[in-house]
Amino acid sequence: MTPFRRFVLSTLLLAVLSAGAQDPVLPATVPVVAGAEHDASRFHRFLFGRNWRAEWTTPIQAPVVRLDTLYGGLIPYQRSGGGESRSLRLRSRAGKEYVLRSVNKTRSNLLPALLRNSAYGSLVQDGVSMSHPYAALALPAMLTAAGIPHPAPRLVFVPEQPALDTFNAVYANALYLLEERPSGNWSDAPHLGGYRQYLATTDVKEKMRADNRLRADGRAFIRARLFDILISDVDRHEGNWRWGVPDSGAYRFVPVPVDRDQAFFTYNGLLTKLTLALTRRRLMQRFNFGIRNVTTLTSHDQLLDRFFANEMTEADWLEAAAHLERTLTDSVINVSLQAMPAEIVALSGTAICERLVERRARLRSFASRYYDALAxxxxxxxxxxxxxxxxxxxxxxxxxxxxxxxxxxxxxxxxxxxxxxxxxxxxxxxxxxxxxxxxxxxxxxxxxxxxxxxxxxxxxxxxx
Missing domain, CATH: 3.100.10 (Ribosomal Protein L15; Chain: K; domain 2)
Incomplete structure (x- = not known):
């Protein structure tokens, strides 16, 4: 069955679900294609890359959820995001914060209105295929082994339903990652660090500027940053970090990285490589066995690194690399990747695992090179x-x-x-x-x- 036919089948199934939105009986899973628009001809792939197109266009079985029963009942209350993802914040009856983040992305809102429906706009949108649609699911077991606090995303399909209320028109019948939002009291969530309070990066900076007794955990921060380098996640701006506030201890703020949509970023294709070379977009490097330039790979987020890692020595960076080498064993990496849908693991699980193992072996070199750049x-x-x-x-x-x-x-x-x-x-x-x-x-x-x-x-x- 071609990707287009698979997409038609999925669309018909979604229509059936929509027609029966008031019916409390929903299937446990539904076949969904993350981004059928990323299917392309052989010539298009030659020019603009294979990227992760197979992963975007392969049907997977996604769990169907009803928000009014999930986690005791989730109530949507605010649109969020503003970048490529369509996001919705939810709150449980116990006051816990969650967020739905669309698996598929759109870059139209990043372009001027005149270009959104143009050929250029189509090519910009086609670039979404460079991001792996299910990468965020592949990371929690590795993060746990490395001792890096993190949310635990779940893949869910959200059909039209009364619990979405006025949000149905925009958010219903789509594939999402549902994860905890580190805000408020998550003392019962060890994977998030188990803190009673979390702050945004801007708030942490302001508090440290106002009180020199407050410090951030620089060693934990560089450990997380080396993990970013390992998985080639180049989107680690201020908004993609939360900070846990321990009840006691030397450090008052502990980094909790969130939103891992850009892990395993890659590209190929003749025109894509030529365009990136001519525009000197060195930040955009392929997730491969090695790293061409660690400094340019991290250039988007170096202001953050210079603030929170300014006391870290080369020995600190090398120790952080050695820690990841010890904890991210072959077994841990393999198990972690199995959290992606089985259909996707069959497509790219082995290739991703091989690259992670090789990059792990070079982590000390990456750490030393990046330390040199920051120093x-x-x-x-x-x-x-x-x-x-x-x-x-x-x-x-x-x-x-x-x-x-x-x-x-x-x-x-x-x-x-x-x-x-x-x-x-x-x-x-x-x-x-x-x-x-x-x-x-x-x-x-x-x-x-x-x-x-x-x-x-x-x-x-x-x-x-």
Whole structure:
């Protein structure tokens, strides 16, 4: 049966479900095609790539759900997203937050209105085939083994139903990933870290800027970032992170990565490769056995890395890589991939597993290369409170930077809350950001490299 005929069959089944929306008896599963529009001729595939088209156009058996019985009853209350996914937020009767995120994507809202129905718009939409439709399902077992908090997405088909109410017109009869939204109290969910409170990245930054006693777990962050590199997930902007707030401990914010729609991103095709080369879109690299350039692969999210990983040394990055090497065994990777639909595992499970195993073997090299990229320019942020930034040359020629809190009398209070030693061979520039009006910058004279730049509000000082 051709993909088009499979799609027609699925469409007819969806119509039957829609006609019987008021009937409480629904099938347990329904055959669904994630994105039939990504089927293409051999010539089109030659020009624009095979990508993950087979995975998008292969029918799978998806569980059918009724929201009024799921998790004790889920109530939709707000549209969300705004990017490529069509998302809907839901709340359980117990106050738990969930989100439905469409498996299929649309890029039309990212284009000017005049281009949406053009040939160019069609090609842009065709690029969705570069993303694996079921990648997010393949990751939870690996994340659990690596000790990285994460949501646990479920694949669901949501038919038209009374529980969707006014959202039926937009959201009914489609395939979704349903997962917990880390917000509020999830102390009963170990895979999310088991925290009673979660914050957005912008909130965490604001709190750290307001109070220098608050710290984020940099080691946990770089462990998660290396996992991103392992799976070639290039979409890790601020909105794709939540932060757990522990009840106690040295760190007040622990990273919880969410929304894994772009894992295993890949492309091929003559014109696609030529276009990306001409436009220098180096961020878009194929999920392959190796990585052409770790720095450009992560370039979309380096501002976040420079903020939360600015204290991490090369030893920290290598230890994070070694941890992933130890915990992500062949067995763990294989079991994790089995969480995708069986029809999809049969198509690409082996190829993905082989690439992950090879990339895992190179993780220390990836970690070292990315550390080198971040170490060239380091940004150290203070808070609105009073702090002292000390920059000193050590006997071995390295440069030490420490930051202390200052008490009301201007004396150092407790141990340094930031401390790192820099080598001139690695770091060319260090920028110290003082956000308060009573900061002290004690910089030893004669330090030529790294170059030290001090920014105090609107003014700037440079040493030497």
């Amino acid at each position: 060239r320019k380091v940004e150290i942020h203070g808070s609105t409170g009073a702090e002292q930034f000390d920059v000193r040359r050590l006997p071995d020629g390295t440069v030490s930077v420490t930051v202390h809190r200052l008490d009301a009398s201007g004396q150092k209070e407790g141990a340094a809350f930031y401390q790192r030693v820099f080598r001139a061979s690695e770091t060319g520039r260090i920028t110290l950001y003082g956000a308060g009006g009573n900061d002290v910058f004690a910089l030893e004279k004669g330090i030529r490299r790294p170059k030290v730049i001090v920014e105090k509000g609107t003014s700037k000082e440079q040493y030497p």
